[in-house]
Amino acid sequence: MSKYEHHWTMIVDLDKCTGCQACVIACQAENNIPVVGEDEIRKGRGMQWLRIERYWEGEYPNIRARFIPLMCQQCENAPCEPVCPVFATYHSEVDGINVQVYNRCIGTRYCANNCPYIARMFNWFDPQFPEPLNEQLNPDVTVRQRGIMEKCTFCIQRIRRARETAEAEGRSIRDGEVQPACGQACPTNAIIFGDLNDPNSQVSRLAANRRGFRLLEELGTEPAVIYLKGGESNVI
Amino acid sequence: MSSYELSRREFLKLSGLGATAALISGCTANLQKTVWMEPYVTPPEETLPGEDFWFASTCRMCPAGCGIVVRTSNGRARKIEGNASHPLNQGKLCARGQAGLQLLYHPDRLTQVLKRTGERGSKQWGTTSWEQIVDEIAAELANMSSERVAFLTGRLPDYQAMLVSRFMDGLGGEKPIVYDAQSVLDGYVLLQAATQAMFDDKRLPVFDIAQADVVFGFGANFLETWLSPVAYGLAYGAMRSQSGIRGTMVSFEPRMSMTAANSDRWIPVPAGYEGLVALALGKIIVDERLGHDGVADKYRALYKKADVGAIAEQSGISVEQLRKLAHLFATAHHPIAVPGGVLAGQLNGLDAIKAVTALNLIVGHTGDHGAIFLSPAPPSRDLMQFSPSSFSEMINLIERMKAGKVDVLFVLGANPVYEIPEVLGFVDGLAKVKRVISFAVIPDETTAVSDIVLPAHTYLETWGYELPNPGKQQLIVSAQQPIVRPLYDTRDPGDVLLALADKLGGQVARRLPWPNLVTFIQTRLTSLQILSGNITANDAETFWIHWLQSGGWWSQDTVWESPNPTESFLNTPLQVNEPTFDGDAEKFPLQLLPVASVAFGDGRHASLPWLQEMPDPTTTVSWDTWVEINPQTAASLDIQDSDIVKIRSPYGEIEAVAYLYPGIHPNVIAVPVGQGHTELGRWAQNRGANVWRILSPQTEPETGQLAWAATRVKVEATTKRRLLPRLESNIGVDRAREKGHLPG
Numbered sequence: 002m003s004k005y006e007h008h009w010t011m012i013v014d015l016d017k018c019t020g021c022q023a024c025v026i027a028c029q030a031e032n033n034i035p036v037v038g039e040d041e042i043r044k045g046r047g048m049q050w051l052r053i054e055r056y057w058e059g060e061y062p063n064i065r066a067r068f069i070p071l072m073c074q075q076c077e078n079a080p081c082e083p084v085c086p087v088f089a090t091y092h093s094e095v096d097g098i099n100v101q102v103y104n105r106c107i108g109t110r111y112c113a114n115n116c117p118y119i120a121r122m123f124n125w126f127d128p129q130f131p132e133p134l135n136e137q138l139n140p141d142v143t144v145r146q147r148g149i150m151e152k153c154t155f156c157i158q159r160i161r162r163a164r165e166t167a168e169a170e171g172r173s174i175r176d177g178e179v180q181p182a183c184g185q186a187c188p189t190n191a192i193i194f195g196d197l198n199d200p201n202s203q204v205s206r207l208a209a210n211r212r213g214f215r216l217l218e219e220l221g222t223e224p225a226v227i228y229l230k231g232g233e234s235n236v237i
Numbered sequence: 238m239s240s241y242e243l244s245r246r247e248f249l250k251l252s253g254l255g256a257t258a259a260l261i262s263g264c265t266a267n268l269q270k271t272v273w274m275e276p277y278v279t280p281p282e283e284t285l286p287g288e289d290f291w292f293a294s295t296c297r298m299c300p301a302g303c304g305i306v307v308r309t310s311n312g313r314a315r316k317i318e319g320n321a322s323h324p325l326n327q328g329k330l331c332a333r334g335q336a337g338l339q340l341l342y343h344p345d346r347l348t349q350v351l352k353r354t355g356e357r358g359s360k361q362w363g364t365t366s367w368e369q370i371v372d373e374i375a376a377e378l379a380n381m382s383s384e385r386v387a388f389l390t391g392r393l394p395d396y397q398a399m400l401v402s403r404f405m406d407g408l409g410g411e412k413p414i415v416y417d418a419q420s421v422l423d424g425y426v427l428l429q430a431a432t433q434a435m436f437d438d439k440r441l442p443v444f445d446i447a448q449a450d451v452v453f454g455f456g457a458n459f460l461e462t463w464l465s466p467v468a469y470g471l472a473y474g475a476m477r478s479q480s481g482i483r484g485t486m487v488s489f490e491p492r493m494s495m496t497a498a499n500s501d502r503w504i505p506v507p508a509g510y511e512g513l514v515a516l517a518l519g520k521i522i523v524d525e526r527l528g529h530d531g532v533a534d535k536y537r538a539l540y541k542k543a544d545v546g547a548i549a550e551q552s553g554i555s556v557e558q559l560r561k562l563a564h565l566f567a568t569a570h571h572p573i574a575v576p577g578g579v580l581a582g583q584l585n586g587l588d589a590i591k592a593v594t595a596l597n598l599i600v601g602h603t604g605d606h607g608a609i610f611l612s613p614a615p616p617s618r619d620l621m622q623f624s625p626s627s628f629s630e631m632i633n634l635i636e637r638m639k640a641g642k643v644d645v646l647f648v649l650g651a652n653p654v655y656e657i658p659e660v661l662g663f664v665d666g667l668a669k670v671k672r673v674i675s676f677a678v679i680p681d682e683t684t685a686v687s688d689i690v691l692p693a694h695t696y697l698e699t700w701g702y703e704l705p706n707p708g709k710q711q712l713i714v715s716a717q718q719p720i721v722r723p724l725y726d727t728r729d730p731g732d733v734l735l736a737l738a739d740k741l742g743g744q745v746a747r748r749l750p751w752p753n754l755v756t757f758i759q760t761r762l763t764s765l766q767i768l769s770g771n772i773t774a775n776d777a778e779t780f781w782i783h784w785l786q787s788g789g790w791w792s793q794d795t796v797w798e799s800p801n802p803t804e805s806f807l808n809t810p811l812q813v814n815e816p817t818f819d820g821d822a823e824k825f826p827l828q829l830l831p832v833a834s835v836a837f838g839d840g841r842h843a844s845l846p847w848l849q850e851m852p853d854p855t856t857t858v859s860w861d862t863w864v865e866i867n868p869q870t871a872a873s874l875d876i877q878d879s880d881i882v883k884i885r886s887p888y889g890e891i892e893a894v895a896y897l898y899p900g901i902h903p904n905v906i907a908v909p910v911g912q913g914h915t916e917l918g919r920w921a922q923n924r925g926a927n928v929w930r931i932l933s934p935q936t937e938p939e940t941g942q943l944a945w946a947a948t949r950v951k952v953e954a955t956t957k958r959r960l961l962p963r964l965e966s967n968i969g970v971d972r973a974r975e976k977g978h979l980p981g
Contacts, residue, residue: 016483017474019460019499020854022835023467026332026847030316036846039860042962047850052964055857061867061899062505066498066855131344133724134846136313185318188329188460188470189477232477234485234501 005097020068024183031182035128074224081112293788297696302705345918347692375740391417391651407745418839424581448607457577493900509816512589527567532601571607582946604799612708629941638666819933820949837911862925865898
């Protein structure tokens with residue numbers, strides 16, 4: 002049992018992830034992430050909080066591709082936190098996740114510099130939503146301005162909503178009640194989300210899987226995202 | 238604001254007035270006609286502003302027919318999600334489905350009826366009212382012999398397809414001609430022709446990948462765009478997590494698609510040899526009597542003509558490996574072989590699909606869990622499913638147009654100016670048509686050369702139904718309803734046809750007797766009420782409300798209907814010809830494989846910025862057109878990553894940026910479809926290249942379907958370079974060329 006009220010954890014099963022990008026667009030839609038255009042993408046300044054990295058293995062004809070969805074790992078020992086001079090990024094004591102306070106952020110970009118997962122995105126420009134495209138915006142999520150750092154929040158707005166509903170009904174949050182946009186969309190159910198504090202939750206069961214690993218584990222960041230290794234078959 | 242200071246009290250007063258005014262204006266006589274819009278878009282009175290409402294509907298971003306729920310707040314759609322109770326997609330949704338919101342809110346949408354005022358193609362438009370334009374079109378049709386009217390559509394939602402076909406029937410004109418690039422890339426016509434020939438059935442077979450333990454995919458990109466990617470994605474996830482056994486998947490195709498990338502093994506087959514490989518596998522299974530005892534013996538006749546040795550030589554897969562694969566397949570408990578859309582690009586496509594489907598028969602595995610089955614047939618003719626027509630009918634239409642035999646052409650749900658091989662001269666034919674009438678949401682290449690452009694509702698603003706095909710082991714009639722009040726002065730094309738029929742009277746009006754779309758759809762549903770499904774209702778009205786609320790009707794029982802091979806199929810030996818390609822092999826040494834785009838499908842969604850910026854799964858490129866070349870081939874042509882190359886076919890040339898792709902056969906190059914638009918809004922315009930332009934117009938001999946991957950090309954380096962916008966790092970790409978810094 003961790004020291005947090007909830008220990009939100011994400012499981013990404015790499016054996017099921019197909020790289021289809023449904024999660025990427027779901028995240029972009031849910032979190033009001035702007036489109037930056039081709040020139041910015043060339044500079045490596047894409048804003049998508051969740052990206053799917055593709056790695057080639059082998060050479061033609063014995064080649065295969067591996068896909069790894071990568072988002073903020075919500076580290077327990079987050080390297081981004083201590084370097085922020087204005088406490089814009091800190092650790093939530095309720096949810097055990099890494100929180101970004103937009104209106105504190107002054108854009109030093111120290112946090113992004115210190116993140117080993119390249120999970121933080123910086124707003125180099127004000128986002129553009131030519132009318133009526135602004136109607137697509139999620140009213141629960143702030144639109145960030147130029148000069149602000151942002152990243153995956155584990156869909157904190159959905160966690161809040163579930164907590165409010167549960168409180169109003171006088172019960173605790175049920176397993177599966179909170180689903181981040183990515184996991185909800187994922188056609189193959191590769192992304193599972195839940196509370197590690199609940200020993201009966203789906204994530205608790207999956208976290209014990211022998212295929213489990215964390216990214217750059219040797220850095221001691223203790224991510225809250227657990228990957229399950231992709232499968233192998235040597236039948237052929 | 239002026240110096241006038243608005244107090245809080247005054248502000249409240251004013252906003253109260255505003256709200257009342259809005260209510261009053263919402264009840265004008267004009268909107269009363271569309272009373273069917275009202276109850277579902279106006280939130281119930283007791284609700285709070287800012288509180289969310291969820292409406293169930295059906296996704297129309299591709300033809301699969303997934304169930305969606307749309308979050309609305311304050312009368313605006315905010316987010317599209319999968320409908321968790323819908324049997325097809327079970328709460329899941331792909332990237333394209335998510336992006337439907339941007340179609341609704343696209344800033345370049347058509348907002349009113351347009352009538353050409355300048356030269357055709359000059360894009361000078363005047364406007365007029367719906368009433369006037371309907372009168373005008375009706376008057377024109379009334380004075381015209383019906384064979385001079387043609388209706389060209391894409392693969393339409395079932396409700397629209399039925400209205401269009403009844404409309405043309407009523408006019409006494411020819412059947413609507415169906416052509417759209419998505420269906421062509423899916424191989425819809427060939428798949429249907431193959432099931433017709435093998436099983437005497439028109440329904441597309443469903444492949445239960447979820448419960449299979451060995452999956453052989455032959456050019457089947459079922460995780461990306463093929464037929465029903467979300468349903469197959471779900472199945473793939475389940476296949477990978479069976480308790481105890483992890484399913485094994487092998488893909489046979491010339492280019493490693495995203496689906497092949499997820500296989501345990503990708504076997505690069507030269508373009509067009511997939512069917513032959515399937516034939517060889519079948520021959521080995523039958524000869525060695527593999528699989529269930531005695532089952533394979535029944536199918537001996539099918540493989541009389543197959544020569545394993547010859548196929549091994551042609552395909553470059555050794556006999557030994559073929560035997561290993563055949564054993565793997567035949568000794569599995571639930572093996573399944575899937576023939577995909579890529580096969581349909583070849584001249585031998587139909588036979589290839591048959592050869593692959595036959596593998597399921599010879600292991601004695603159909604109509605069962607983990608096998609191929611047919612989804613239940615619709616209960617009545619009221620709910621007929623859409624049926625495509627062959628490309629030869631399209632060629633025929635172009636000939637008629639060129640000969641001046643077509644006076645009025647309707648275009649709906651298709652963009653023929655963009656997606657037909659240029660050499661066929663569709664544009665020349667169009668110039669001879671007196672009146673071109675297009676329906677569209679965003680102006681495209683076809684509306685640009687039309688005389689009348691009728692702005693259509695997006696699927697989030699209108700009614701409909703869909704019988705997903707391929708479906709599930711349950712019958713599904715998915716519901717579509719307006720999520721928001723239409724943003725602009727648009728209409729559903731179905732409603733326009735009903736209005737036209739009403740004006741024209743006579744036979745057309747008898748074929749389309751309904752006053753509006755809703756009445757029409759309600760009459761379609763009557764046959765479902767007595768069947769046992771997710772809705773129990775004693776009267777039509779209750780049924781209708783529940784149907785909308787649940788996002789559709791689906792049957793209670795699950796049926797695993799087995800497709801039964803016909804005698805004539807069993808007695809005719811399977812034969813797959815070697816593939817042939819258009820173009821001289823000396824002059825055009827490479828084969829061109831157009832690839833359906835995970836982001837845009839056939840290109841219709843290139844208008845949406847989310848999808849433009851979405852990295853392609855295997856290359857991670859966005860915003861541009863690239864050409865995938867095997868690194869060996871590229872080296873022999875002195876081409877490096879990010880070089881701009883010319884791709885020349887016997888029919889024209891395009892430019893694209895080279896991407897050295899390690900997962901492609903050295904004789905094949907692949908170009909994604911979807912870019913190269915001259916229209917389609919600000920995000921799509923003048924970006925990348927359109928590969929349809931340079932394709933050969935050859936057709937598969939039996940079905941007359943376009944063989945879209947049977948063109949030979951030559952690739953030439955130019956001196957120009959353009960760094961690709963991609964997620965994958967571009968570091969090292971510059972250095973490879975040693976030409977110093979690139980612009981951009």
